Amino acid sequence: MAGKKGSKSGLREALAGLVGPDAVSDSREELEVYAGAGEMPALVVRPSEAAQVAELVRLANREKLNLVPVSSGPPHIHGGSWPLKGSVIVDLSGMRRILRTDRRNKVALIEPGVTFGQLQEAVEPLGLRVLKPLMPRANKSVIASALEREPITIPKYHWDMNDPLLCTEVVFGSGEVFRTGSAAGPGTLEQQWAEGHAQKNPLGPAQSDLVRVVQGAQGTMGVVTWATVKLEVKPQARRIYFLRESDLGKLIDFSYRVLRPKQTDEHLILNRWALACMLSEGAEEAARLAEKQAPYTLIYTLSGYEYFPQERVAYLEEDVGRAAQVSGVVPEREIPGVPLQRVWEMLDRPCSGRYWKERVRGGWREIFFITTLDRVPRMMEVMGEVLKRHAWPREEVGVYIQPMQLGRNCHLEYGLFFDPEDADAAAKAEGLCREAAADLADAGAFFSRPYGGWAEVAYSRCPDTVKALRMVKDMLDPGGVMNRGKLCFQEVG
Amino acid sequence: MALQDYLRDMEGCSRCSSCKWVPFNQVKSWRFAKNCPSVTRHNLHAFSGSGKMIMGLSMVSGRSELNDTVTEIIYRCQLCGACDTACKVYRDDIDLMDVLLALRAHCVEQGQLIPEHMLTIDALKREDNVFGEPKARRGDWAEGLDVKDAVGEKPQVLFHAGCRYSYDPDLRETVRGAVRLLRSAGVDLGIAGADEACCGGRAFELGYQGESENFADDMVSRVKATGASVLVTACSDCYAAFNYLYPRMGKELGVELYHITQYLEKLAGEGRLRLRQRVPKLVTWHDPCHLGRKSEPFTGEWKGDKLLRPVTMKRTGKKGVYDAPRNVLKSIPGIELVEMERIKGYAWCCGAGGGVLEAFPEFAAWTAAERIEEALATGAEALVTSCPWCLRIFRDAVEETGALLEVYDLTELALVSAGEGVLAGGAAR
């Protein structure tokens, strides 16, 4: 190994030896982008192939480095990749090859840097669509999103929590390369393809599902170097509907009725502020738009696929219409003040340009967790009390409810938007969110993606889980080189 | 056949445990999905049909020995046959019920005897009835009834009361009512009185198959001696003995055989029995094991590979007497029949059979209480059956548990409907 052990320049050289000199940087400007609200990393390294990642992790073990994998472009929002001081950022966003698409089996094999827009562009001509979260930012990595278990907007395709992630190749913190699901072997990918396989089965290999411990790990277990993601057929006919309601209970009731028989495609609930913000360029436009909206809007779509698409939409419209009637809501075909085209874009496209949350006021805090639809009203009460205590205007909190796992639970997200220059507002939002997290958790909110301070909230409640997680961490990252200080691994490393 | 003759049956067990459940098509709830009192109460696999076969296999293979513990497990079983029905949904080559019988015969041959059963057998040998009551008093129940003495008066129909009806004072009115009912339909009826003897079915089930054969021989000669052309019994146990066990032992009664429910159905069909009085009641029907799956006629013994045995020779529990009692019930005006979840070939046992009532009364009572709960779950006011053993244990269970459920013999309701009697309160005693 070239370079002097321990010194930054020595390290730089060593890394350059692995990935090439152009792919390593310690420029402060570049590093600040990664720092987020965390500390300054020492270096950023940008591998271009999987093999380099493995080498990198092995080097990290020898040199006791702290590697922080990053796949999406900035800004890094949730804090999962905010580094500790002196960390080495492993920026995978340059690995953006789509290695294979397979129309017949509806799957794509992609590298971590592949973004939603890029993938969509590649598969749409094949008649496929990408399962994606609502309005991801343009540079959001598909794999990172899936690894973070971000909810997708079509609950009927969200069979299990790891969807739409299927098979992966992962370099564990130990430096060992592993493949999960049916990609695991026997056989190389090429050999598997030749035998008709498509890396579609997310389970295994054998008697464990290590992909599940890599998912949700915020890069603490290893680095995914490629993965297959599940795609679905692009509808040939689509219709969008809106239920505009002040009574959230009715929308929840309707959701249960139509999610159970898997009738709707996209299906989500937004409050007026969230809806307005998503469809606006800024806070003022949002305020104008919000006035026109109902307190809550449930957006759903009905689709027809290859065979008799219009007929599918037609019968569903009647059946879903019946459900709406029973729930006491009326489906509408548009919402005031917004051309339908924009709503379609909101559902179908990643954000073009700035991330929508950024667009509202520049700064934002959010709080999201998992609960069930019938528990949402209780959560709203708890959140309402916190808002009241902090005198945060209720109508300026975005609410996003995304049913998951075919309706068995849901992602509930609150968004607080503020001017980042306004230190008071920022501090207020910060404090409010911290308190809300604790109160909501007390009321049963499940912080399944415990970023930053939520880790304490989440893990203090499940010491048995913490113990097992540490065992897993010791197994996969015995040297503690992966993204130190995250989750419940504060002591590790 | 000896236990080792069932080796193929026993080692054919795949341990799928279907024998523990109602045939899966018919599972209608969590609560009443289990079919085997033995393993439901005692839980160890050994208590299931499969478990008993595996114990048999283990012993025949020389891996374990018959001792008191194993014997008790073998006998903590009503031989209700529900496991056999469930097993046969999937298997053509296992006669689970036969293995259970062979296990008991094996116990008896090995001198692994249950004390209570030894006394029952002593009683049978001494007094020709399972209770050890005096032979001479067997006909007392019929005192004053308008009925012929079968010995000498040559009735067309011989009525066989069975041990329980002959001696159980609490059931005396019931059996007398049955006779009155038949007489009211003009049946030329005789009873053998003190000359009646046990059918021997109970001895067979206790494993004393040899003793049982003596009773069968005796019964055949007595029935022939009466010259009757029809034999009607009110006891399901006796009916199963006559319809299945006797032919299996190669004994022919040489008469037309009816269980009383079948005979009532026939009489009603011929217009001889007129059920006209309303009996406004919501009732449920309990299929006695011996009237149901265990009475299925014997169709010959298949030699050789049972996988090639014709389906007609496979006992599936489907050919028991299920429709006759239901038809009679339905023909009584005012009766509304609601079914329990476990019925017909997969009915839950009353608990009294197989020597359990004699040897393990608390287990018998538990089994009956389960059935009472199931009956109550239907919302019925009354549980109706047609077997003195079931009747007895259900009435005891109702008394014990305080369940709000009336328990009737089918003939009791028919008698009222025929205008020949009245229902006396809760349980028509």
Added chain:
Amino acid sequence: MSELNMLVCVKQVPDPEGPPSAFEVDREARRVIPKGIPPVLSPFDENALEAAIRLKEEHGGSVTLLSVGSGLSRAVMLKALASGADRLVLLDDPACDREKLDAQATAAVLAAAVRSLGGFDLILTGRQAADTNAGQVGLGLAEMLGIPAVPFARKVEVKGAGIRVESVLPDGYAVYEAELPALVTVSHEVGDLRYPSLMAIKQAKSLPVEELTLTGLGVDPASETRLELVSLVPPSRERRCRLVEADSPEEAGARLAELLREEKIL
């Protein structure tokens, strides 16, 4: 007289009341295999036990049951014990299988057991066993023990320091008196063994049961055996049916009598 210390020797046999079909003959193994019937005490042994219990009831004392055999049923023995005996002594050994042990060997084993147990005033056995009907063991045992024996008792009484026994003869009975210790073989006229209650059977489990071994007794049944079983076959049964034809029942009766005489049946 002081209390009687009695020993009753009992044999376990397949229920002799079982139907013929319950006795399967294995010619090769020269064994009778009972099917679907339980082992029971040989009925005459039951009579012997009844006699002993009655004596105990009248005069006090104790009754020990002794059985030699193979695969002895605890249930059968406990039930016997429950009828009114005080203790049970078993010698259960494959070498004592009832199909292998002849009368001589049985008597020898019993004699060894009696000597080992010691101290009996009166030994009672059945007049003969229901499976062999040989009737030799009791008397052989007395001979080996060197004590007086009275066969075929229909009544056993205590008289003074000895016993008085009524012994069945084909056309009446004879009365014998004997000093103790003595052995009596008992006939059914004594009366059936009483039925124990269920409670008594269950409680009998707590009565003392002793197990003897051949080695402990120093006896080898094989060397005592004098009888060789050459073959074992079920009796062949032949039925010939002839109908007696006649015009009247009276005539038929007369004709039948004639025929029976012709066939030398009468």
Added chain:
Amino acid sequence: MSVEEARREFVELLGEENVSWEPAVLDCYAWQPTFNDDPDRWVKRPVAVVLPSSTEEVQEVVRICNRHGLRFKSFSTGWGAWNGPTFDNVVQVDLRRMDRIVEIDAKNMYAVIEPYVNGAQLQAEAMKVGLNTHIIGAGPNCSPLASATSGWGVGHDSIYMSYSARNLLGVEWVLPDGEVLRLGTLGSSGEWFNGDGPGPSLRGIMRGSCGALSGLGIFTRCALKLYNWPGPPEMEIDGIMLDAKMEVPENIGYYMCFFPDRKAFSDAMYKLGEAEIAYNALATSFGGYFDILTPRLFRKIEHADSIRSMIVNTFKYTLAILFAANSARELAYQEKVLHAIVREHGGFAMDVTRIKDFFSMLFMSFVRATIPALVFRMGGSFSTALDRNDALDSQAAWREVVREIKEGYIRKGQILDDLADNPYFVPYENNTWCHCEVVYQYDPRDPKHREALEPIFLDVTIAAIERCMEPLFTSDPRVRRLISPLAGNFSKYQQAISRGLDPKQAADNTLYSAEADFDFSGIDPQRVRRLQEVVEQRRW
């Protein structure tokens, strides 16, 4: 190790009637002839069997085993050789007394169950509230908890109700040291509605495509996803199986489809999946049905080549598809799509609802998966060649591979003639991926058949590696040793998980973490060479 002491403590804990070490009673746990390729058919006899009734009792049982150097092996319904002990010092934990449905959350579509609830029970209760549970192909006698946490989990409802492993939400897990681990929301708030997180999902060490088969502790309760059931809340059926009689429920459609060749079949299957219309789907051969429905007939036509060929080839590509529609409109649409797809691929669809008796017989057989166990009828037992599932095309190929292998054994009379082509071929999740196992039937009482079991198993294993498939019986230590190096050395991780959770190695974990070699003596050396060859070829 003190067995005596442990037994005493078990009795103290559970009472006399819930503990036994009577040899014949223990043998009831040692007789495990199904999926057992050991010609002996008996597995090891446990040193005791215990029947706990609560999580706390299970914990205590496990602790007693830890204290006394014993191992434990638990099972729920207990069918299959993997339920039996593999060591000499095993306590069999029979979970029969834990038989409650703790909760059905009809709104959020899940049920919380204990180990001894079976598929039929859960389904019956779920249907009452308009829901259904996934029932594995082995049948409704099996425990849904066991297949979700510890076993496998495919069924012919998988097209609509997925694979058992993917249906888990909260899980309560007694670890091999006696501590309880609660997964997902259960650990955080005592609620059952999610099984993953916070952070990394411990479901990942709990099980993979196969479970640990009691090698990692004992699962005492879990929440399982339930699915929509638009059919009647209670089924009115007379009869128990082949004699069943019932009316066709509203909005139920049932079709048997026949395709001319493999390509047509596969293409049509892809289309059917994408159309998202099916509630149950099972592809098999016609022979596959009729050998279980009329086994005697099959025994008679054994080796009758002309009849054989007719049945095999005429109806080789058969798909049974069931619709359970939410409205008459939906049913009409589904049927229209089915007809269009089948026609387009040169097949024909037979409307089974119109053949009333046939429908009656098959309906519950399908919806409740009561039919597969009829596979016992031909000879008394069966085994199955299964692999790790993936794209439909790979599975269609697998069917052919195993058929070839089977033909050889059928010709030699070492397994029963079921026409060789007997796949259990089901799509998952609207055909997003697929499962195909090939059943072979035999008579376990026939020594010649028993002797063939190991060779077939080896042949199938070789074939699986050849086709880049992980044989699903990786629970077999011999397969594990062969395959692990070809699949990222997964065995190493499983062993690490085992050591981490089970410091005293108290779980009977042979089927989870042990490795062993195949016994190649008596195996044709050419086959052994072939195995070595494919192992070399399939490394990455």
